[in-house]
Amino acid sequence: AQSVTQPDIHITVSEGASLELRCNYSYGATPYLFWYVQSPGQGLQLLLKYFSGDTLVQGIKGFEAEFKRSQSSFNLRKPSVHWSDAAEYFCAVEKSGGSNYKLTFGKGTLLTVNP
Amino acid sequence: EAQVTQNPRYLITVTGKKLTVTCSQNMNHEYMSWYRQDPGLGLRQIYYSMNVEVTDKGDVPEGYKVSRKEKRNFPLILESPSPNQTSLYFCASSPHLAGRTDTQYFGPGTRLTVL
Numbered sequence: 444a445q446s447v448t449q450p451d452i453h454i455t456v457s458e459g460a461s462l463e464l465r466c467n468y469s470y471g472a473t474p475y476l477f478w479y480v481q482s483p484g485q486g487l488q489l490l491l492k493y494f495s496g497d498t499l500v501q502g503i504k505g506f507e508a509e510f511k512r513s514q515s516s517f518n519l520r521k522p523s524v525h526w527s528d529a530a531e532y533f534c535a536v537e538k539s540g541g542s543n544y545k546l547t548f549g550k551g552t553l554l555t556v557n558p
Numbered sequence: 559e560a561q562v563t564q565n566p567r568y569l570i571t572v573t574g575k576k577l578t579v580t581c582s583q584n585m586n587h588e589y590m591s592w593y594r595q596d597p598g599l600g601l602r603q604i605y606y607s608m609n610v611e612v613t614d615k616g617d618v619p620e621g622y623k624v625s626r627k628e629k630r631n632f633p634l635i636l637e638s639p640s641p642n643q644t645s646l647y648f649c650a651s652s653p654h655l656a657g658r659t660d661t662q663y664f665g666p667g668t669r670l671t672v673l
Contacts, residue, residue, distance in 0.1 A: 479664075486648060487601075487664040533600065543606055544589055544652060545616060546662060550600040 445470040445536050449549035456524050457557045464519040464552050466534030475537040476517040477546065478508055482530045490532075493517065504528070529556045560585045562665035564649050570671045571639055579634045579668050581649030589652045590632040591662070594618065594645040601648065607632055608654075639672040646670075 446469045456462055468474055475494050479487040491502025498510040508519045517534060531553045535546040562583045571577055583590065591606040593616075603616030607626040621643055623635040632651075636643060649665040 477662075486666040489661050489663075492661065543608075543614065543616070544662075545591070545603045545606065546593075546601070546650075548600040548602075550598060 445474070445538055445547045447534050447536050447547055447549035449532075449534055449552050451552045452550070453553045453555065455555040455557060458526050459523050462519075462521045462524045462528070462554070464532050464534075464554070466517045466519065466549060467515050468517060468534070468536045469515065470536055470538075474517075476508075476510060477535040477537065478502065478506070478517075478519050479533045479535060479548075480504075480530050481533065481551075487533065490519070524554075524556055526556045526558065529554055560663070562649055562651055562663050564647075564665040564668050566668060567666060568669050570673065572673050573640055574638050577636050577639060577670075579636075579647060579649075579670070581632045581634065581665060582630050583632075583649075583651040583663070584630065585651060585653070585663065586629065587651035587663075588629070588654045589662075590626070591616070591650045591652075592622070592624065592632070592634050593648045593650065595648060595667075596645050604634070604647075636670075639670075641672050644670060644672050 448467045450465050477492045478490040481487050490506050491500050493500050493510045501507050506521050531551045533551045534549045565580045588609045592604040593601040595601045602618050605624040607613040647668045650662040652662040
């Protein structure tokens, strides 16, 4: 069964600093990978997704992620963090094919941004 | 506006009192799913539906029921709620795309407390 690991439960960065959130997945076939963001009291918003092709994907709000098959990773990056980026971030893998497009989520990384 | 709506957004109830959380999407999506979110556990799938009258269990279906009589609606039913069903619930929908989904769109969440 597929699984997703986000090693960092909580990360604190200063506004303007760069950010990298780690995500490792375990999945036998070609994964479909996603990053979602959840602001306090809000639902989940898709930041970006990877299905195939270019391994560096661009998303909304200035985020990008790089798929590295050899490392089973899909890390999320942003060159300069804004205070409004404070939220919880979830990496997810979709089970491809079959009859259930279930998303398996990591347990999330809470991002705090210091002024 | 394309969206997934859930009602109610907040609910406090007592053990054993049947309740229904509604989910509706206006994007004509075939696939719909329910997740629950618990601290430290991330999001876990409860039930999913590939299309009208087609539903199946996810990872944590115990204590829940669903139905899919119309394409746009996918209610979650708790016949006899218990305190361990206190959680944040999300509905999601997605189109089919040749054996996989595209983006899954999430509703705003329903925070349920069972006393």
